[in-house]
Amino acid sequence: xxxxxxxxxxxxxxxxxDLIEYGPQDDHSSQLTIxxxxxxxxxxxxxxxxxxxEDGYVRVYCNGTNWAVKDRNVYSLART
Numbered sequence: 488x489x490x491x492x493x494x495x496x497x498x499x500x501x502x503x504x505d506l507i508e509y510g511p512q513d514d515h516s517s518q519l520t521i522x523x524x525x526x527x528x529x530x531x532x533x534x535x536x537x538x539x540x541e542d543g544y545v546r547v548y549c550n551g552t553n554w555a556v557k558d559r560n561v562y563s564l565a566r567t
Contacts, residue, residue, distance in 0.1 A: 491558075492536045492545055498561040500532045500547065506554035507544075526554075534561070 492498065500506075508524040534549030534556075544555045 491540060492561065492563060494536050494539060496536045497564045498534050498536060498545075498547060499564055500528055500534055500549060500556065500561055502528050502531050504528045504556060504560045506547075506549065506552075506556055508552055508554055522555075533564070536561075 504527065506526045506528065507522045508526070509520060509522055532549050534547035534554070536545055537548050537553060538546035540558045543558055545558050545561060547554050547556050547561065
């Protein structure tokens with residue numbers, strides 16, 4: 488079993504994964520609320536974990552925006 492993602496980890500986000508954007512007022516809340524925008528990745532992407540898993544979601548900075556992504560949909564990149 489893979490270790491949980493840590494803040495600062497680079498992660499691979501596959502194609503066709505839902506990315507959910509929440510407003511800045513929600514950044515300090517552990518509960519997800521009504522999304523501002525939902526986007527689906529069209530190509531595989533790279534992101535950085537900004538917050539660990541909460542209710543099955545991690546917060547990821549990707550393509551200039553902070554997103555909530557289902558933890559099971561992101562994969563840690565190998566460390567060398």
